[in-house]
Amino acid sequence: NFNFTEPFPNEIDGSAKHIPVLTLSEDGTFGTVVVGNGDEVNGVWHPMVASEDPSEVHFITHILVQDQDDNVVALGSMDPTVAAPAKMTFSVPAGVTELTPYNWCNKHGLWKGELVTVTATSAGRSSAACGVSEFQKSAWTSVHADFMRMQKEHFESQLPFTEADGAKHTPYITLKDDGTASVLVGDTDVAIHPMNGSPDGESKPHWITEIYIMDQSGTIVAMKSLDSAGVNEATMDFKVPEGAESLQAYEWCNLHGLWEGPVVKIESMSSVKQNSGVAPSISVGAVVGASLLTALNM
DSSP states (O other): OOOOOSOBOTTOTTOGGGOEEEEEOTTSSEEEEEEBOTTSTTOOBOOOBOOSSTTTOBOEEEEEEEETTSOEEEEEEOOTTSOSSOEEEEEOBTTOOEEEEEEEETTTEEEEOOOEEOOSOOTTOBOOOOOOOOOOGGGHHHHHHHHHHHHHHHHOOSSOBOGGGOGGGOEEEEEOTTSEEEEEEEETTTEEOOOBOOTTSSSOOBOEEEEEEEETTSOEEEEEEOOOTTOSSOEEEEEOOTTOOEEEEEEEETTTEEEEOOOEEGGGGGGTTTTTTSOSEEOOOOHHHHHHHHGGGO
């Protein structure tokens, strides 16, 4: 559904604001990536525009770095409420000899920076470790707005898909006695959504990248970015906010867009889906590195 077929190279004329620039510390143990060249004469940083309006939100959502073997060694989720430039600092893992920076612009896709050679020494370096990077709470509203933008542009829908469009993609919340709740994407009586990040690069990645919860006022009260590695279900645990009257879960599928479940009142949980074979639930709208790289093939 996305029209990008490969990362945009760093030599496109007039594209300087989208290009990630990687620099290393003098001892080669730390790297810093910024998006744009605003530190140069007449240069410009990529804008970081936070907004609830899907037509206005415009920011770098993620920065990632690959080594000489195409392993993602650093990944960061960006916050559009933080002034430009979009920036990430990371530890250079031991054994790395080359690093290439990438970033994802929510409107203009994946961009590739210049390869940087690393001195072949492991002194002072950490072992490689890269996992999911969570969005800051201040970014949640913009993340939802961007999902709504993509829902319209790529899936030709003004609204999230619902349970009526398929239970496999529907996020259901189960309330617990201790004031917490859990989310499962899919119905155990119908189908559970897969979590296939395609670590071998052979099969098409298909997984839930984010799950988040809205209350009765439309406020996002929880969000989680998911890792597809080593799991076969898309799940999330969260604390039920004090004073919440109703909750609704949303999820983003990397192939099939934004989905929401039916709104359920907190006080009537015992009657929800009591005959469905699914625990009482409320429905509410990386591996991420792999998501950005593989989204080009959607």
